[in-house]
Amino acid sequence: MVLIVVLSVHAGFERNLKEILLGYAPHVRLESAYGAGILDWEPMEKSLAEEEGVIGAYALIEGYVLLDAKGWQKPVVFRAINSENAAQIEALEEQLDLEAHPTSSADMGLDDRAVISRQLAEALSLQVGDKLNFLASKNLDAVMEVYRIKQQERAWILYEDRLGPFAEAVETIFSKSGEEEVVEGAKLTEAFRIIQDLILLEEGTKGKPMRAGEAEIIDGILFAVLNKPLRKDDSGREYFAAGTQQVVRNMLGDLRDIDLKEADLQAFANIEEFVTPVEVTVIGIYRDTKRSQGPGAFVPLAIGQQLKGLQEAVEAIGIRAEDPYHAEVVATKLQKKLGEDWLVRSWMKTHEQQFQLVKTEKVMMSFALSFITILSAFSITAVMYTVTVQKRQEIGVMKALGARPSQIVRVFLYQGVIVGIAGSLLGLGLGLLALEYRQGILTLLRGIGIDAFPAGFHGMDELPARIIPEHLGVICVVAVILCLIAALVPALMAAFRDPAKSLRNL
Numbered sequence: 001m002v003l004i005v006v007l008s009v010h011a012g013f014e015r016n017l018k019e020i021l022l023g024y025a026p027h028v029r030l031e032s033a034y035g036a037g038i039l040d041w042e043p044m045e046k047s048l049a050e051e052e053g054v055i056g057a058y059a060l061i062e063g064y065v066l067l068d069a070k071g072w073q074k075p076v077v078f079r080a081i082n083s084e085n086a087a088q089i090e091a092l093e094e095q096l097d098l099e100a101h102p103t104s105s106a107d108m109g110l111d112d113r114a115v116i117s118r119q120l121a122e123a124l125s126l127q128v129g130d131k132l133n134f135l136a137s138k139n140l141d142a143v144m145e146v147y148r149i150k151q152q153e154r155a156w157i158l159y160e161d162r163l164g165p166f167a168e169a170v171e172t173i174f175s176k177s178g179e180e181e182v183v184e185g186a187k188l189t190e191a192f193r194i195i196q197d198l199i200l201l202e203e204g205t206k207g208k209p210m211r212a213g214e215a216e217i218i219d220g221i222l223f224a225v226l227n228k229p230l231r232k233d234d235s236g237r238e239y240f241a242a243g244t245q246q247v248v249r250n251m252l253g254d255l256r257d258i259d260l261k262e263a264d265l266q267a268f269a270n271i272e273e274f275v276t277p278v279e280v281t282v283i284g285i286y287r288d289t290k291r292s293q294g295p296g297a298f299v300p301l302a303i304g305q306q307l308k309g310l311q312e313a314v315e316a317i318g319i320r321a322e323d324p325y326h327a328e329v330v331a332t333k334l335q336k337k338l339g340e341d342w343l344v345r346s347w348m349k350t351h352e353q354q355f356q357l358v359k360t361e362k363v364m365m366s367f368a369l370s371f372i373t374i375l376s377a378f379s380i381t382a383v384m385y386t387v388t389v390q391k392r393q394e395i396g397v398m399k400a401l402g403a404r405p406s407q408i409v410r411v412f413l414y415q416g417v418i419v420g421i422a423g424s425l426l427g428l429g430l431g432l433l434a435l436e437y438r439q440g441i442l443t444l445l446r447g448i449g450i451d452a453f454p455a456g457f458h459g460m461d462e463l464p465a466r467i468i469p470e471h472l473g474v475i476c477v478v479a480v481i482l483c484l485i486a487a488l489v490p491a492l493m494a495a496f497r498d499p500a501k502s503l504r505n506l
Contacts, residue, residue, distance in 0.1 A: 001426075001427040001428075001430045001431040001434070002369055002372055002431075003366070003369050003370070003372070003373065003431075003475050004427065004428065004431030004432070004435075004471075004472060004475055005431050005434050005435060005438075006365055006369055007362070007365070007366065007471055007475075008431075008435055008465045008466060008467050008468070008471070009435075009438070009463060009464070009465050010361070010362055010365060011465070011466035011467075011468055011471070012463070012464030012465040012466040013464055014358055014362070014466075015464065015466050016464050017289075017358065018324075020287055020288060020289065020294075021294075021347065021351060022324045022347065023092065023094055023286070023287075024079075024092060024286060024288070024294045024295070024298070025294070025347055025350070025351070026058075026060065026316075026318030026319055026320065026347065027318075027319055027320050027321040027324045027327040027330070027346065027347050028318070028319035028321060028327050028330055028331045028334065028344060028345070028346050028347070029316055029317075029318055029319070029343075029344070029345050029347075029350060030044075030048070030316060030317040030318075030319065030334065030338075030342055030343070030344050031315060031316035031317070031342070031343050032341070032342060032343070033340060033341050033342055033343050034192070034196050034222075034341070035196070035199070036223060036227075037310050037313030037314060037315060038059070038313060038314050038315070038316070038317065039312060039313050041059045041313070041314045041317060042059075044057070044317055045057045045058060045059060045082070045317060048317060048319055048334070051330070051333075051334065052333075053321055053322050053323070053326065053329070053330045053333075054319055054320070054321060054322070054330060055320050055321065055322050056086075056319070056320045057317055057318065057319045057320070058081055058082040058317070058318050058320075059081070059082045059301055059314040059316075059317055059318075060079060060080060060081050060082070060301075060304075060314065060315065060316050060317070060318045061079070061080040061301065061304035061305065061308055061310065061314055061315045061316075062077065062078070062079050062080075062295070062304075062315060062316075063077070063078060063137065063304070063307065063308050064076070064077055064078075064137045065078050065134040065135060065136060065137060065297075065307055066134070066135040066137065067120075067124075067132060067133070067134060067135075067296070067297070068132070068133040068134075068135060068277070069124055069126060069130065069131070069132045069133070070124060070125070070126075070130070072124050074120075074123070074124065075137075076120060076134075076295075076296035076297060077295045077296050078134070078295055078296060078297045078298070078299055078304065078307070079294075079295040079297075079298055079299075079304075080298075080299050080300065080301050080302075080303060080304020080305070080307075080308075081298060081299075081300070081301060081304075081318070082300075082301045083300040083301065092115060092286060092298060093284075096115070096284045096285065096286050096287075112279065112280050112281060112303075113280060113281055113282075113283045113299075113300070114132060114280040114281070114282055114283070114297045114298060114299045114303075115282075115283060115284040115285070115286055115297065115298040116132075116282055116284075116285055116286075116296060116297045116298075117285070117286060117288045117293070117294055117295065117296055117297070118285055118286065118287055118288055118289075119288055119289075119290065119293060119296075120296045120297065121282075121285045126282060126285075127282070128282050128283060128284065128285065129281065129282060130281070130282045131279055131280070131281055131282075132279070132280050132281075132282060132297075133277045133278065133279050134277065134278045134279075134280065134297075134299075134303070134307060135277050136278075136306075136307045136308070136309075155198070155214040155215075155218075155255060155258075156255060156256050159195070159198055162194050162195050162198065163195060163252070163255070165194055166191060166194045166195045166252075167252050169187070169190070169191040169194065170191065170245060170248050170249065170252070171245075173187045173188060173191055174240075174244070174245040177239065179242050180230065180239045180240060180241065180242060181239070181240045181241070181242060181243075181244050181245055182237050182238070182239050182240070183229075183237065183238050183240065184236065184237055185232070185236035185237060185238055186236065188226065188238060189340075191226075192222060192226060192227075195218060195221075195222070196222060198215070198218050199215065199218060199219055199222065213258050214255060214258055217251055217254055217255045217258070218255070220251060221248055221251050221252070225244060225247060225248060225251070226248070278303055278306060278307065280297075280299060280303065286298070301314065319334075324347070327346040327347055327348065328346040328348050328349070330346070331344045331345060331346040331349075332344075373478070373479060373482060374482070376423075376479075376482075377482040377483065377485065377486040378486070380416070380419060380482075380483055380486035380487065381486040381487075381489055381490060384412060384415070384416065384486065384487050384489075384490040384491070385489075385490040385493070387412075387415070387490070388412070388490045388491075388493060388494040391494075392494070392497065395408060395494050395497065396497075405495035405496060406495070408491065408494055408495035409488070409491040409492060409494075409495045411491075412487050412488075412490060412491030412494065413484060413487055413488065413491055415487060416483045416484050416486060416487025416488070416491075417480065417483070417484060417487075419483050419487070420479060420480035420481075420482070420483030420484060421480055423479065423483065424475075424476040424479045424480055425476075427476075427479065428472060428476055431472075432467070435465050435467065438463050438465060439462055439463055442463045
């Protein structure tokens with residue numbers, strides 16, 4: 001009974017956790033393997049939406065902002081989605097708390113609106129209709145750029161270990177093919193990766209940041225020149241316009257000779273290029289919990305592009321699968337089709353640690369509660385042993401009359417089976433009864449000051465439960481088997497006892 005109740009309630013929590021997560025998270029996430037933005041995201045949306053097993057695709061952007069509301073400031077994770085994508089909007093609407101604030105799809109598409117999480121709303125006492133200001137964390141980059149100017153050296157000195165090998169690679173990977181220049185795809189990728197992380201340094205992820213002019217040159221080499229071949233062939237070779245190698249040489253020469261004084265002045269000028277605060281109106285609050293915390297706010301794509309300074313690009317494409325639980329199959333097919341230039345991950349991989357924790361909780365609870373069943377088995381062993389002692393004379397008579405040890409054992413095993421089946425059926429019935437009236441039991445416990453499942457933590461007032469017939473069957477079968485094992489030891493002791501000693505006091 002205890003195992004059935006606890007595991008069914010845990011399965012209910014796990015199901016609700018997945019339902020909430022799948023309501024706001026992409027089933028499959030696709031992004032560039034090089035960390036670059038996606039410029040041609042609109043045709044990719046349409047193309048991916050037509051793939052087998054996919055019901056929709058939408059552009060998305062994620063990042064941090066400083067939220068200013070009611071005099072409070074709080075760092076918040078936001079997610080910008082394409083509000084023109086009906087499938088994503090409908091999925092998000094399903095997670096809204098409609099009792100407090102009915103919201104229409106038309107409202108969701110407005111550029112100055114936002115949907116916030118329940119956790120954020122409760123933390124800052126926010127309600128539908130409140131005004132919020134988002135301050136871009138990108139502004140910090142401009143401030144830090146100026147602050148570090150006197151600490152900087154030119155990029156070629158700081159990163160000579162990568163810029164030098166890259167310059168050497170440029171001299172060897174290009175070859176002539178008629179009026180075009182051709183590069184083996186593998187060699188180009190290898191050269192690309194030598195310096196691609198220098199662009200990430202500009203965002204302050206590690207190391208010293210480059211001056212804006214230096215970063216722009218490297219960005220131009222990688223994404224304006226080498227990432228735009230004229231064509232590719234089946235053998236993996238990429239064809240560029242004649243003179244491409246010389247263009248890259250010239251750009252590397254400009255990087256060596258960049259005017260540091262001018263770059264410093266440009267960095268000071270960039271301090272004026274702040275992203276102005278964005279004001280939005282709260283039109284909905286979606287359900288998330290402390291166990292399944294989602295983004296603090298959903299905003300339209302245009303606001304996300306403005307806050308991240310991406311202009312017309314997006315960071316990733318989210319995909320909704322027909323069956324979310326087969327999202328890994330969809331991700332595998334897309335990865336094979338798109339190749340190594342793209343990272344394709346299902347929600348199982350993205351949230352793997354979160355669900356591994358849930359799985360570990362379930363295993364540990366099953367392990368701990370199994371001791372109750374084992375203790376019951378020992379109790380049955382004690383009872384059966386007592387029976388053999390009480391019936392030793394009857395056993396002696398049976399053996400004197402020619403009963404075989406196997407027949408004696410069978411008598412006690414039958415008794416163990418009867419106890420096991422009766423106990424399992426009774427436990428099954430009581431467990432299902434407790435699950436049926438679980439809400440009343442929970443209300444009763446809360447009435448006397450015991451709240452085992454606080455709504456503030458789990459985000460739900462009702463106690464969820466999911467009855468899985470396979471689990472019930474396994475629990476009942478294991479219980480019967482334990483009863484058989486519990487009866488077997490006393491039965492063997494009784495079967496091989498000396499009948500003369502059993503009949504001595506008859």
